[in-house]
Amino acid sequence: MVKLDYERLKAIRLEQDITQKELAQSTGVSLSTIKQIETGRSSTDLENIQKLCTYLDVDINEIYHPDYHDTxxxxxxxxxxxxxxxxxxxxxxxxxxxxxxxxxxxxxxxxxxxxxxxxxxxxxxxxxxxxxxxxxxxxxxxxxxxxxxxxxxxxxxxxxxxxxxxxxxxxxxxxxxxxxxxxxxxxxxxxxxxxxxxxxxxxxxxxxxxxxxxxxxxxxxxxxxxxxxxxxxxxxxxxxxxxxxxxxxxxxxxxxxxxxxxxxxxxxxxxxxxxxxxxxxxxxxxxxxxxxxxxxxxxxxxxxxxxxxxxxxxxxxxxxxxx
Ligand SMILES: Nc1ncnc2c1ncn2[C@@H]1O[C@H](COP(=O)(O)OP(=O)(O)OP(=O)(O)O)[C@@H](O)[C@H]1O
Ligand SMILES: [Mg+2]
Missing domain, CATH: 3.40.50.300 (P-loop containing nucleotide triphosphate hydrolases)
Structure with a gap:
């Protein structure tokens, strides 16, 4: 388990045939933030992660585990x-x-x-x-x-x-x-x-x-x-x-x-x-x-x-x- 399963988030976007740029335009989340989230460099940006999940129709609990500690x-x-x-x-x-x-x-x-x-x-x-x-x-x-x-x-x-x-x-x-x-x-x-x-x-x-x-x-x-x-x-x-x-x-x-x-x-x-x-x-x-x-x-x-x-x-x- 990881705190943010960013690879899964990316896979969901690709399954829906949506580019990062399109996702940025539709959600108002900047392209650079999406890039950071999808590579695990911004795993605590909950507000934007929620926006992406809403647009991609994913339950945030499926990919985000707030109580997970990176030991x-x-x-x-x-x-x-x-x-x-x-x-x-x-x-x-x-x-x-x-x-x-x-x-x-x-x-x-x-x-x-x-x-x-x-x-x-x-x-x-x-x-x-x-x-x-x-x-x-x-x-x-x-x-x-x-x-x-x-x-x-x-x-x-x-x-x-x-x-x-x-x-x-x-x-x-x-x-x-x-x-x-x-x-x-x-x-x-x-x-x-x-x-x-x-x-x-x-x-x-x-x-x-x-x-x-x-x-x-x-x-x-x-x-x-x-x-x-x-x-x-x-x-x-x-x-x-x-x-x-x-x-x-x-x-x-x-x-x-x-x-x-x-x-x-x-x-x-x-x-x-x-x-x-x-x-x-x-x-x-x-x-x-x-x-x-x-x-x-x-x-x-x-x-x-x-x-x-x-x-x-x-x-x-x-x-x-x-x-
Ligand atoms: N900053 C300090 N001031 C005063 N006494 C200290 C300090 N640091 C360690 N000591 C004392 O020195 C002794 C050795 O410290 P400690 O047991 O932490 O070392 P250690 O490297 O774990 O030893 P060992 O190799 O035997 O495991 C202890 O009695 C401890 O109370
Ligand atoms: Mg010792």
Whole structure:
């Protein structure tokens, strides 16, 4: 299903032997608008879509599904442990949900940090179980306490998932194929997947199932060294997933107290990756750890804290880039 079945609309016009120009003259909708609608570039221009439907005698409900969401899949990736994948995943998800977007978060890390931050207990219905059984992920979704956010939790047993994946046929495509029914359902605006700190087969699967990769990095020397390897890993997956894009690099845990090192690292980042860097930087903020201690997203724990505001601003940038 799609929001506007523009190909069907065009087919109906052609069946009735009407040219785009004739349709424009008869309906008062401009020729360029009709061209845009028929190629799917103007799928929300409801007033004009209705005019075309009336003229072509089609029920608009046949071709237009207002509740359909064009679901985008974003994953957090960096094999450097502790750079902020999980915290950012939670922060971005809650910021998106605040804006009224429907979000599914998937915890792809057996450490279960993302599941815990949404206060979710262990469950048989976890991501690892779905991957092992190669089952439609729709059956593994659980609601969280937070409005607009559903989750597929992780389980500690996922530590050995890579070994199990290794013997499977088409092992690089498993997550993509079990996630596809969720994407095609069109219920969510965004699916955000947290990953484990490895460049593992499971993470290969997750990136292969994603539209965009977000890469958190700390402005510190060890983190910079690893970035090229992460980007290479993503490049290696593009032949399997040609529409895959790096959404950008997120600077996290910027520490102004250590300005000399931090700024030197920032200079290097700007020099090597300026096009990929998000403008909004996330600074060190202890409120985040307090929130995580209480198993709550920081936007829920301290909505007006500096870090919450930074997450919101970052999310606005992500929404512009990852469309
Ligand atoms: N901006 C920040 N300010 C303060 N603390 C932060 C910030 N971002 C992350 N942290 C803290 O750093 C630690 C690691 O963060 P997080 O768990 O998000 O990283 P990760 O990349 O998911 O780690 P892993 O690789 O182990 O999965 C956590 O204790 C978290 O609270
Ligand atoms: Mg993590």
């Amino acid at each position: 985008k899949v974003l994953c957090m990736l960096n094999n450097k442990g502790g750079c902020g994948k999980t915290s950012l995943c939670g922060g971005i998800a809650t910021s998106m949900a605040e804006l009224g977007l429907r979000i599914l978060v998937i915890d792809g890390d057996g450490q279960r940090n993302l599941s815990s931050s949404f206060d979710m207990p262990r469950s048989e219905k976890n991501f690892g179980a779905a991957v092992l059984a190669e089952q439609d992920l729709n059956g593994y979704i659980q609601p969280t306490k937070f409005e607009n956010i559903d989750i597929i939790v992780a389980d500690v047993s996922m530590g050995t998932l890579d070994m199990a994946l290794f013997t499977k046929i088409s092992r690089e495509n498993i997550v993509r194929s079990i996630l596809r029914p969720v994407v095609e359902r069109g219920y969510y605006d965004y699916i955000l997947i947290d990953t484990n700190p490895n460049l593992s087969l499971l993470n290969f699967n997750i990136v292969n199932a994603s539209n965009y990769v977000l890469i958190p990095a700390q402005p510190a020397s060890f983190d910079l060294d690893g970035l090229a390897v992460v980007l290479q890993f993503v490049d290696g997956i593009k032949p399997y997933n040609p529409t895959l894009q790096v959404g950008g690099i997120i600077i996290n845990r910027y520490d102004a107290r250590n300005r000399l090192i931090t700024e030197a690292a920032m200079d290097q980042l700007r020099e090597s990756y300026s096009a990929l860097l998000f403008e909004q930087i996330i600074r060190v903020d202890s409120r985040l750890q307090n929130a995580q201690w209480e198993n709550r997203p920081v936007l829920d724990y301290a909505g007006s804290a500096r870090i919450s505001k930074e997450y919101r601003a970052l999310t606005k940038e992500i929404l512009k880039r990852c469309v």
